[in-house]
Amino acid sequence: MRRSERRGHRPVAALAGAALCAVLVAGCGIRTTSVPVDAGAAPSRVPCALHAEDVAAEAERGAPVQIYLVCASQLVTVDRAVQVEAAKSDRLQVATELLTELRRRPTAYEQQAGFSTDVPKALRVYGPGAGDAKEALRLSQQPEDLPAEALAQIVCTFAENEELAPGETVTLGGPGKYPARGYLCTAETKASPKAVPTLGSVGLP
Template structure:
């Protein structure tokens, strides 16, 4: 009699245990399923952060400069800032940035003050060719073919840039086969830029 009672209690206990597990699972928000589920590895504790990508842009350096514009038939400096790549300015990059400033139309306040520029908007500058003197720059037009004021603006802006010239002439050439020439910016160049387009120019030996 005792054995039959024990046999009857075991199935009942098993059913009760299964019901209890189902209730606990439902209370935790877990849906029961008869299909095995692979939830993957445990979530990482590393915070969401992007690693640096290869080829990211180099930091830009801001350089205060002075460029020469035309005002009252003379050359007068205006303050500008250049943004160049890297911590050490690239010489050609500075030459390009300065020419961009000279080609750009003066700002509203500059125009109202009487400033203008004669540097052509399509003018470009590149580095030296094979056989050119070290530090030479090549314009997309022959320097002597430019308007006198435009050439004077370029020469004075370049010669007074510490990144381009150190106490000497700026070496300018054009797209032709002519050798570059050394151009100096003098007080007379600034005072009378239209008088002589190559004032202060010296041929290189």
């Protein structure tokens, strides 16, 4: 066969091959389309939950406590461990240990789960000042000057401890002569701490 004759058969073979491919695709139930399909980005998920092994590793550090961290714009409890037994320590020491945990940067696995803290690293807690009720605690910064979420974290974490929150009220003041006030950790505070700047505070006599 001459070269020119072989060239003449090639278009016919190409068309036959294309038809065969179309039949095979149709037989597999695949619909062909000329429009690119955009399925969108993969859905993001913030679980706000920790794996059991991570919680167990944290518990080995000391006595178990619970603190409130921020996750998905809410307050969520996280298990931590401190070096003192809450039942055997004075209330200021307990408050100091809890505040230290709130100030501490979340661990790698807590960050992966979406947890963060707004409590300033330089914040400190002290006992009651002159004229304060015995259950009062003074912070090194005026409570209302703190970020709303930070104050919510402190109030709700302290409220979990009966020694720090008799009657479920956390009494906090700042470094100045302003009177200490009572704060309540409410369901609204936990659900939307940033939107509740007063944090359910109640005036004390």
